[in-house]
Amino acid sequence: MIRTQIKLMFSKFDFYIALLICTVMSIIYFIKAPHTPAGMVSHEYLYWGNGYTSGFATFSTIYPFLIVIPFATSFIDDLSRKTYLPITLRGDKQKYILGKYIAVFIGNFLMIFVPFLLNLILCFALYDKNSVTPFGDRWLGNLDGVLYGTNIVYDTPCKKTLFADVFFENPFFYHILYLLLFAFITGMLGVFVMAISMWMKKFKILLFVPVYVLMSIAGTYTSISLHKAISNPNRTFINFNILDYVSPFNTIGGCYYPVLIGVVIVITLFAAISGIHVVKKDVI
Amino acid sequence: MHILEVAGINKSHKGKILLRDINAVFEGGRVYGITGKNGAGKTVLFKVLTGLMLHDSGTVLYDGADIKKSESDIGLLIDDVSFYPEFSGFKNLMLLAGIRNKIDKTDVMRAMERVGLNPNDKTLFWKYSLGMKQRLVLAQAIMEQPDFLFLDEPTNSIDETGVDLFYQIVREEAERGAVVLISSHIKSDINNLTDEVYLMHDNTLTKAGENNID
Secondary structure: OOOHHHHHHHHHHHHHHHHHHHHHHHHHHHHHHHOOOOOOHHHHHHHHOOOOOOHHHHHHHHHHHHOOOOOOOHHHHHHHHHHHHHHHHOOHHHHHHHHHHHHHHHHHHHHHHHHHHHHHHHHHHOOOOOOOOOEEOOOOOOOOOHOOOOOOOEEEEOOOOOOOHHHHHHHHHHHHHHHHHOOOOOHHHHHHHHHHOOOOOOOOHHHHHHHHHHHHHHHHHHHHHHHHHHHOOOOOOOOOHHHHOOOOOOOOOOOHHHHHHHHHHHHHHHHHHHHHHHHHHOOO | EEEEEEEEEEEEEEEEEEEEEEEEEEOOOEEEEEOOOOOOOOHHHHHHHHHOOOEEEEEEOOOOEEEOOOOOOEEEEEOOOOOOOOOEEHHHHHHHHHOOOOOOOHHHHHHHOOOEEEEEEEEHHHHOOHHHHHHHHHHHHOOOOOOOOEEOOOOOOOOOOHHHHHHHHHHHHHOOEEEEEOOOHHHHHHHOOOEEEEEEEOOOOEEEEOOOOO
8 A cells, every 4th residue: 555655656747847846956056056156165065955055045935835746735636536445445544644644755855855965966076175165164174163053142052053073074974964854854744735635625726835834934933033032142042944954054053953853743743643534534 | 155244334424324224244156236216325335335434333244354354355336436547547457456466467457358448558547438437447346356346336337338248247256256236226237137136215225125126
């Protein structure tokens, strides 16, 4: 049952369209990268997935919509076309739901992992390892300010960049770890959208809305929290913008990782409750 | 011999009774007809018996095992069943065959040929005519040689040649030892095919007698 859903995901155009969009962006921003920053910038600086690049800003805008494309509408499609009937007849419904979740997770994971990895490999292979990294100047040896958060003037519970020590050992592996985290979260957001579709069985188009709205609200709260922390030393800044947690470098910091863990737990619980609702309430 | 035992099945939805105290025993090698007016509960009964719908009380035993734990193969032809419109008929059936993983490509091709479809036809499902769709639904129902076969209004959109072919398939399935249940409001289907007839009326199932209804 689970394998069938994965096979189905790989058989659909939707997944390849999403993958194509991201891959095309990956190549465009690889070609455009050296024209943007000035100076002896290093290949880490040119990587598309870094939070500050214009390419990543553009990508962030379409990200909430891209999440829905690969497979997140599959449940609602099955329901409206009744294609779930011959499938659930051949296996139990719990496995059908689990298969949907696993397939949407894999689809979204690959949609991010493959194009960003391609860009990362191209940047590290074809652009030079120069002095200026996103964290500071390698030759001047001042990278630790950002990586360990000693340059941050406002109060925040987690100043140190996740995997900071790895960057000094192996910058490429450091980026891979962040990429895995990014792909994982994208997979989880796909699961979240699919779980929503189990309650909102009509109006497929509305599935494009929830992640966009939640990310907009998170962005607003992050701005408010940052301004309060800057203006008042007694206030603590917490970043709620999820994309800042999964990019190897972000300009404002404040990533408090229990927030990310909380998001994953909430999505997992919501997905489980939605699945139980579908099975117990004879939705399928 | 395969046996399906149904005892005390009740089902309601949003306060409306859909099935009321359903009791019956269906044996392998025989064809059972279930007839009744539209809305009498025939389709709901099939959905409950095949596990597609949960029942509120009662038991459904496939060869002595509760439906939830049963390993028996069930085939179902129901009006609602549909396939992925962007795939060919063969690709759709291969996808389904991969769930139980009991049959291979050859079996799928044979099932399609049995119902008069060409397995090499690359036509996408959404381009299928109504009759072809119904044939494909029948092919998915029989392709795994199920021990229990449920056919809900099976001849609805099939032409005359198709109906003859369908009758032949039903007889072959029963001869193989399968329990075959057919629900239909078409008298000729019931009279030509079934060994025993049940009547679905006011959400209850009663035995109407041997193979002839008027």
